[in-house]
């Protein structure tokens with residue numbers, strides 16, 4: 547009797563936090579907060595909550611779905627996390643972040659990283675005050691992903707040639723696109739390969755059929771054809787002066803894109819689910835499956 551009571555009590559205590567067994571959400575403590583939120587170029591969203599609070603219970607479903615959407619497939623460079631402010635070990639953390647009501651949703655944007663330079667600057671906290679629903683949350687969070695993708699207006703521009711030719715030691719990936727926006731997926735790729743691959747997005751209104759650019763006195767073929775559907779991702783190989791094209795019809799699967807870039811350049815992502823860091827961080831999420839690492 548006594549043993550089962552103790553067991554019951556232990557069970558009740560362990561199940562208190564909302565997201566303990568959720569493989570898509572980090573249930574944080576002061577130590578993992580540092581690693582997950584600050585030690586990254588990803589943007590993080592953190593829900594500070596108390597298990598007894600009614601509004602917290604209400605948004606649980608939305609938050610679970612958010613975790614699944616952003617993290618389930620490692621879609622974008624956003625960490626979805628939560629802090630149970632009712633836990634004694636989190637009291638100071640919640641006070642430091644000036645949490646006065648539950649739930650409080652905070653977004654932490656990393657400082658801009660200068661490629662090849664040591665880390666500088668602090669994360670900027672922002673309070674999320676818009677609707678606590680999936681659509682608005684996803685829209686806001688993906689808009690807060692840092693952008694490291696350079697934008698060019700034509701593949702025939704001097705600026706583009708200079709970028710392609712720059713001797714910065716980085717591999718070059720080009721995305722031809724009809725959109726003026728740099729998609730969250732592309733920004734995520736650039737973050738995962740920070741310090742090893744440089745990304746460019748080029749507007750393609752001027753491509754109508756098979757095309758070449760002149761580069762270092764050579765005609766270089768851009769592997770696109772008439773009526774192709776965009777966006778198109780190309781990896782440039784400086785040694786052979788050739789572009790190779792990602793063959794899938796649409797650019798939606800981050801892991802496939804990263805494997806392709808890795809296979810063409812040998813570059814290894816430093817963040818995200820295929821990185822050593824991603825594998826380590828996955829252990830901080832409940833019941834997480836450990837993914838392959840490149």
Ligand SMILES: *[C@@H]1O[C@H](CO)[C@@H](O)[C@H](O)[C@H]1NC(C)=O
Nearest residue numbers: 585586587659665740741816
């Ligand atoms: C951002 O990424 C670079 C390259 O991987 C790394 O050196 C740097 O420490 C990262 N910044 C943070 C805040 O983790």
Ligand SMILES: *[C@@H]1O[C@H](CO)[C@@H](O)[C@H](O)[C@H]1NC(C)=O
Nearest residue numbers: 707708711712713760761762
């Ligand atoms: C590329 O760089 C090389 C040497 O760094 C230079 O000789 C060449 O003119 C450059 N080409 C372009 C297209 O900028």
Ligand SMILES: *[C@@H]1O[C@H](CO)[C@@H](O)[C@H](O)[C@H]1NC(C)=O
Nearest residue numbers: 754755756770771772773774
């Ligand atoms: C491209 O589209 C145009 C207009 O729809 C069509 O006339 C043309 O035959 C297409 N070209 C190819 C190579 O499919």
